[in-house]
Amino acid sequence: xxxxxxxAVAKIEExxxxxxxxxxxLMMILxxxxxxxxxxxxxxxxxxSEKTGISVAEIYGVVTFYSYFSLKPKGxxxxxxxxxxxxxxxxxxxxxxxxxxxxxxxxxxxxxxGLFTLDALRCLGACGIAPAVSINGKVxxxxxxxxxxxxxxxxxxx
Amino acid sequence: MSLVNIKIEGHPYQxxxxxxxxxxxxxxxxxxxxxxxFNHGECNQGSCRVCLVEATGARGLVASCVYxxxxxxxxxxxxxxxxxxxRTSVELLLSNHSAWCQECGxxxxxxxxxxxxxxxxxxxxxxxxxxxxxxxxxxxSIIRDTSKCILCGRCIARCGNAHGLSVLGFENRGFNTIVGxxxxxxxxxxxxxxxxxxVSVCPTGALMEKSEIWKIDEAKKAGKFIVVQTAPxxxxxxGEEFGMKIGTPVTGKMVAALKRLGFDRVYDTNFGADLTIMxxxxxxxxxxxxxxxxxxxTSCSPGWVNxxxxxxxxxxxHLSSCKSxxxxxxxxxxxxxxxxxxxxxxxxxVVSIMPCTAKKFExxxxxxxxxxxxxxxxxxxxxxxxGDLIRRSGINFTKLPxxxxxxxxxxxxxxxxxxxxxxxxxxxxxxxxxxxALTGREHExxxxxxxxxxxxxxxxxxxxxxxxxxxxxxxxMKNAKVLMDQVRAGTSKxxxxxxxxxxxxxxAGGGQPYVKPCFLPNEDIDILDTYRQKRADALYTExxxxxxxxxxxxxxxxxxxxxxxxxxxxxxxxxxxxxxxxPRERFDKK
Numbered sequence: 001x002x003x004x005x006x007x008a009v010a011k012i013e014e015x016x017x018x019x020x021x022x023x024x025x026l027m028m029i030l031x032x033x034x035x036x037x038x039x040x041x042x043x044x045x046x047x048x049s050e051k052t053g054i055s056v057a058e059i060y061g062v063v064t065f066y067s068y069f070s071l072k073p074k075g076x077x078x079x080x081x082x083x084x085x086x087x088x089x090x091x092x093x094x095x096x097x098x099x100x101x102x103x104x105x106x107x108x109x110x111x112x113x114g115l116f117t118l119d120a121l122r123c124l125g126a127c128g129i130a131p132a133v134s135i136n137g138k139v140x141x142x143x144x145x146x147x148x149x150x151x152x153x154x155x156x157x158x
Numbered sequence: 159m160s161l162v163n164i165k166i167e168g169h170p171y172q173x174x175x176x177x178x179x180x181x182x183x184x185x186x187x188x189x190x191x192x193x194x195x196f197n198h199g200e201c202n203q204g205s206c207r208v209c210l211v212e213a214t215g216a217r218g219l220v221a222s223c224v225y226x227x228x229x230x231x232x233x234x235x236x237x238x239x240x241x242x243x244x245r246t247s248v249e250l251l252l253s254n255h256s257a258w259c260q261e262c263g264x265x266x267x268x269x270x271x272x273x274x275x276x277x278x279x280x281x282x283x284x285x286x287x288x289x290x291x292x293x294x295x296x297x298x299s300i301i302r303d304t305s306k307c308i309l310c311g312r313c314i315a316r317c318g319n320a321h322g323l324s325v326l327g328f329e330n331r332g333f334n335t336i337v338g339x340x341x342x343x344x345x346x347x348x349x350x351x352x353x354x355x356x357v358s359v360c361p362t363g364a365l366m367e368k369s370e371i372w373k374i375d376e377a378k379k380a381g382k383f384i385v386v387q388t389a390p391x392x393x394x395x396x397g398e399e400f401g402m403k404i405g406t407p408v409t410g411k412m413v414a415a416l417k418r419l420g421f422d423r424v425y426d427t428n429f430g431a432d433l434t435i436m437x438x439x440x441x442x443x444x445x446x447x448x449x450x451x452x453x454x455x456t457s458c459s460p461g462w463v464n465x466x467x468x469x470x471x472x473x474x475x476h477l478s479s480c481k482s483x484x485x486x487x488x489x490x491x492x493x494x495x496x497x498x499x500x501x502x503x504x505x506x507x508v509v510s511i512m513p514c515t516a517k518k519f520e521x522x523x524x525x526x527x528x529x530x531x532x533x534x535x536x537x538x539x540x541x542x543x544x545g546d547l548i549r550r551s552g553i554n555f556t557k558l559p560x561x562x563x564x565x566x567x568x569x570x571x572x573x574x575x576x577x578x579x580x581x582x583x584x585x586x587x588x589x590x591x592x593x594x595a596l597t598g599r600e601h602e603x604x605x606x607x608x609x610x611x612x613x614x615x616x617x618x619x620x621x622x623x624x625x626x627x628x629x630x631x632x633x634x635m636k637n638a639k640v641l642m643d644q645v646r647a648g649t650s651k652x653x654x655x656x657x658x659x660x661x662x663x664x665x666a667g668g669g670q671p672y673v674k675p676c677f678l679p680n681e682d683i684d685i686l687d688t689y690r691q692k693r694a695d696a697l698y699t700e701x702x703x704x705x706x707x708x709x710x711x712x713x714x715x716x717x718x719x720x721x722x723x724x725x726x727x728x729x730x731x732x733x734x735x736x737x738x739x740x741p742r743e744r745f746d747k748k
Contacts, residue, residue, distance in 0.1 A: 003747060042341060042745055055318065056745070057327030060340035064329045 004043045012044055016051035030069055039070040075110045075117035077155050080134040084123030092131035098148040165232040179222035179233055180209055190235055191244055191273040193361055194310035195223035197686045201315040207247040208273050211235050219243050248279035254288055256305035262363040267672050269361035297345040298522050299352040299515040304336045307364035313356035320661050321635035325350045349468040349744035353461035353659045354515030354668015367515045371547055373537040382507035385491050386421040390428055391513040391579030391664035392541045394696040398671040399545030400555040405692030407700055410560025415548050428575030429568045430487030435709035437735050438480045439591040440726040442654055451475045453652040456584050458482045460520035461659020465635045470642050471741025479736040484510040485526050488534030489734045494722045495567055509537045511544050513667035525737045540669025570714040573701035580694040581633040581663035582609035585656040590708045596622050629654045634661040662690035
């Protein structure tokens with residue numbers, strides 16, 4: 001547990017203590033940790049295991065089952081390319097590939113400078129503006145492959 | 159108990175309410191193919207879909223392992239629709255399974271192959287993508303090959319039930335789901351105690367012990383002097399490998415087989431167990447007299463030692479410093495025995511036949527090598543591997559005569575050594591000798607009933623000339639944790655604690671023959687509830703048959719101390735027979 005800072009240990013213990021009366025507290029604890037830190041490393045899972053009596057293997061299973069949870073820190077800007085059916089048929093796949101090319105990473109990865117994470121999303125519910133891309137909550141409608149370098153540059157230079 | 163009326167294949171039956179269709183059908187004499195269900199719901203995922211049947215009142219086919227019977231239910235197993243569905247389920251499993259059966263160690267006891275035969279799933283006609291595979295061969299004890307895993311979850315359930323926290327879990331999602339330790343780590347990089355309970359319940363070859371039979375071939379080719387020793391629990395179960403009833407003791411046949419396998423000496427680890435008792439009982443008395451760390455805890459079970467190092471690294475001074483019996487035996491073979499026979503210890507190859515997968519790891523510990531790096535024990539085979547070795551050699555085990563262990567130097571053993579193989583046995587053996595050491599008399603009872611039986615935690619207060627010693631026995635880490643939390647909190651009232659890794663002790667160890675009811679048509683329907691006791695009884699019977707029942711009355715042990723070791727716990731004994739432990743990080747951070 002050496003790699004968690006003292007304040008992180010205290011915070012995670014506090015999060016666990018919020019749900020001591022819940023019969024199945026794991027999802028809530030993990031959601032709070034994900035929201036607090038942006039990811040749930042193994043050290044945090046070990047601490048949650050100690051506090052809840054749920055095995056690390058089971059916690060790891062839950063973390064890897066739900067795409068909302070992340071094992072690695074995400075970048076400052078999380079680029080979510082929608083690959084839902086509507087976006088996909090309107091060229092979302094090519095947009096995704098272009099982001100991967102421009103950023104030099106694959107889906108699920110983060111750039112070495114920690115600036116960008118590229119995620120493939122399954123439907124943002126914005127099919128009318130397909131293909132859609134969401135960056136830290138800001139939605140870009142009808143994105144064309146040729147738009148991608150400018151979008152990336154606007155964040156890189158921000 | 160309320161009963162319900164059901165019909166199976168048109169025949170009326172009365173069965174207990176609340177049973178699953180699968181259980182009810184079994185009681186009524188039907189054998190529905192099933193795979194993921196195990197041991198009265200110890201594992202009940204309903205995930206493999208191999209046990210599908212038709213049942214009135216249900217929509218579509220139901221998984222009989224999770225669907226309960228109800229009044230008036232009519233169950234059809236044999237309809238074309240149900241039979242076809244079961245076959246398809248098995249074909250789908252096979253389509254994502256590396257079905258190279260001839261190279262698989264579970265061949266002969268593979269439940270997937272059995273249901274394939276039962277359902278008629280012979281042709282694998284479903285091709286396509288396969289789940290990415292992990293093969294973990296890093297551990298000396300257990301191999302995990304996810305290409306053979308059917309995601310039944312039995313291993314996860316067994317690990318959790320036996321030890322409290324399961325080291326194994328499902329990870330990832332959908333088609334990419336696999337079973338493994340967190341982060342898909344190797345067993346060597348996770349807090350797995352290597353007990354092998356998961357191997358004993360795995361229906362396929364996904365979890366297997368790592369075979370070391372090849373090492374014996376190499377040793378023979380190199381012209382080594384090979385000494386084999388057999389743990390007490392092996393004789394209580396080896397017969398099962400050859401179709402004998404569970405609980406049949408086969409000591410004589412086992413010895414006869416080993417002598418035909420070309421070993422230079424065939425000895426009993428029980429000699430090592432007697433030696434362990436001499437050291438351990440004296441260590442205990444020394445700790446009591448000199449105000450040492452109490453309670454003292456046994457250290458024979460390598461699964462338990464692994465657990466202690468992972469979870470109670472701050473309490474390791476409670477563990478007896480005694481090596482486990484087969485390690486003591488190996489150390490004596492490579493010193494005393496070598497010296498007396500004029501053999502270079504480097505030329506001796508010690509093979510241990512053990513009911514245990516963790517022993518494979520134990521023998522590689524640095525603490526169990528001498529100053530020149532020579533290990534006490536060179537090779538550990540499980541009871542199952544000995545079965546393989548005997549079959550490979552063309553020996554007809556059931557037709558063998560009964561023969562005796564070699565008797566020179568290290569051949570004698572007491573009844574106390576025999577019962578080491580069952581939970582409570584080490585405690586009982588130690589009490590017999592500690593009582594004698596303190597009072598100079600033998601205990602009138604010999605048997606210490608309070609520490610026998612399969613309760614998770616047993617305790618006893620032993621009166622030794624007015625001085626009462628509180629002792630406790632635990633097996634399975636779930637139970638050990640209860641006692642260890644008391645130790646850590648400083649509230650433990652015990653002086654001496656025995657802990658064994660596997661529930662039931664070594665007789666039910668992870669290296670023992672598989673107890674799979676589907677392959678044991680001549681055993682009782684409740685065999686999974688009774689096999690531990692049946693094997694234990696085989697050992698208690700052998701104890702009773704022994705002329706000598708206390709370790710300190712073993713004359714070869716007395717001679718070993720008089721002529722070679724000196725005092726128990728003395729200087730030379732300490733050098734050869736004692737060891738150390740070190741805390742280990744549960745998830746090593748690289």
